[in-house]
Amino acid sequence: EIVLTQSPGTLSLSPGERVTLSCRASQSISSSYLAWYQHKPGQAPRLLVYATSSRATGIPDRFSGGGSGTDFTLTISRLEPEDFAVYYCQQYSSSSLYTFGPGTKLEIK
Amino acid sequence: EVQLVESGGGLVQPGRSLRLSCAASGFIFHNYAMHWVRQAPGKGLEWVSGINYNGGHIDQADSVKGRFTISRDNAKNSLYLQMNSLAPEDTAFYYCTGGPTLSYRFDYWGQGILVTVSS
Numbered sequence: 592e593i594v595l596t597q598s599p600g601t602l603s604l605s606p607g608e609r610v611t612l613s614c615r616a617s618q619s620i621s622s623s624y625l626a627w628y629q630h631k632p633g634q635a636p637r638l639l640v641y642a643t644s645s646r647a648t649g650i651p652d653r654f655s656g657g658g659s660g661t662d663f664t665l666t667i668s669r670l671e672p673e674d675f676a677v678y679y680c681q682q683y684s685s686s687s688l689y690t691f692g693p694g695t696k697l698e699i700k
Numbered sequence: 701e702v703q704l705v706e707s708g709g710g711l712v713q714p715g716r717s718l719r720l721s722c723a724a725s726g727f728i729f730h731n732y733a734m735h736w737v738r739q740a741p742g743k744g745l746e747w748v749s750g751i752n753y754n755g756g757h758i759d760q761a762d763s764v765k766g767r768f769t770i771s772r773d774n775a776k777n778s779l780y781l782q783m784n785s786l787a788p789e790d791t792a793f794y795y796c797t798g799g800p801t802l803s804y805r806f807d808y809w810g811q812g813i814l815v816t817v818s819s
Contacts, residue, residue: 626805635809683804688759689747
């Protein structure tokens with residue numbers, strides 16, 4: 592089973608700062624099947640990035656994804672107040688099907 | 701505008717059954733694989749089950765195998781989750797979600813519906 596680990600668990604930052612979130616897989620995964628989601632309390636999760644680095648429709652270009660193999664990142668170049676939320680990475684593989692990471696919570700400092 | 705609207709949640713006793721429904725609009729439903737993803741209180745997202753565009757292929761998480769059944773009716777643009785033998789650990793918000801066939805991602809999400817399993 593492929594396990595996704597996200598670090599750190601919680602980040603306290605200020606608007607305007609740059610942040611890079613990490614997602615590490617327990618074994619190599621296809622870059623085509625790595626996605627990132629934003630989730631705010633009481634709202635539906637939102638797809639941000641798919642296939643490691645492709646932004647979903649309507650997602651601002653301050654969000655960017657990268658990585659390969661077992662190490663993937665989501666970078667927010669300049670935090671806006673609306674970006675404070677929980678971020679999840681998600682992968683698909685034929686062996687493990689769909690798995691999510693435990694999430695990274697971005698909170699306002 | 702894309703909409704996924706879940707219904708059928710609520711409080712149910714352990715061992716009983718519940719059926720969730722999801723009404724889809726604003727996109728070509730039969731072109732999308734559809735899934736249920738849940739979030740237990742204070743926990744992260746967990747994929748539950750998925751069904752391909754025509755219902756011909758179904759996958760499930762081990763945690764629900766043999767108890768939950770996903771289905772779809774493309775004529776009604778609807779997704780369903782039949783949940784049997786419910787246990788307290790099934791308590792969660794259940795989200796209806798979908799992505800383009802063979803994309804293995806979740807583009808559209810409903811607002812979620814709460815299922816509480818308790819005596």
